Amino acid sequence: MSDEDGYAGTATLVVDGMEMAVQVDLRGHFQPIDGYYHWYGRISASGELTAAVGGRKKACTVAVEDRSVDGELSDPDPWGRYRITGTSTPPFSVPTSLEEVEAATA
Template identity: 55%
Template sequence: MADHDEDDYRGPATMSAEDREIAVEVVLRGHFQPIDGRFHWYGRLAAQQAVEEFAAHRKKDVVLRTPTGEAIGTLSDPDPWGRYRITGTGRPPFPIPTELT
């Protein structure tokens, strides 16, 4: 199993954009991409009516805030179970190791 196959963060978060804030549950992971030299993070928001109404099946930039950080990400396509995908690059909204072990 590769290191980036496990969840890096699973739990509560707040998604905000357009003067609206929604409490969500997320599963996030990420990895450093040596090709472009940036950290890429991604995951899914748990299915809920408020997210579906907000997203309306369109891509949207949002701020995702967890208890340990925040980052700008792009909310995109829902999966067949109604969980919307979120992606971002750079510092993620969860802690990452900064030292090699």
């Protein structure tokens, strides 16, 4: 069993007021040392995103379904995929009870 939660699929990304549909692969975990939930992942290569960000670190908002949270984009990898990170509530659903965890791993 993994200690990580996650989501892979379509999301809406807003950078500098510009909204775009992107494909994301996100993961996250609770860090007991600092008491926060940390989420992170990659956004599939997108010419629209590259034009908006230009390889720079940028604040953003990412939404998956009805969950919208602030995050930060960092420089792209060699394949043009931007890394995205955030702390606290993630843009994806996280199990909050043992029953939900067991159902998700069944």
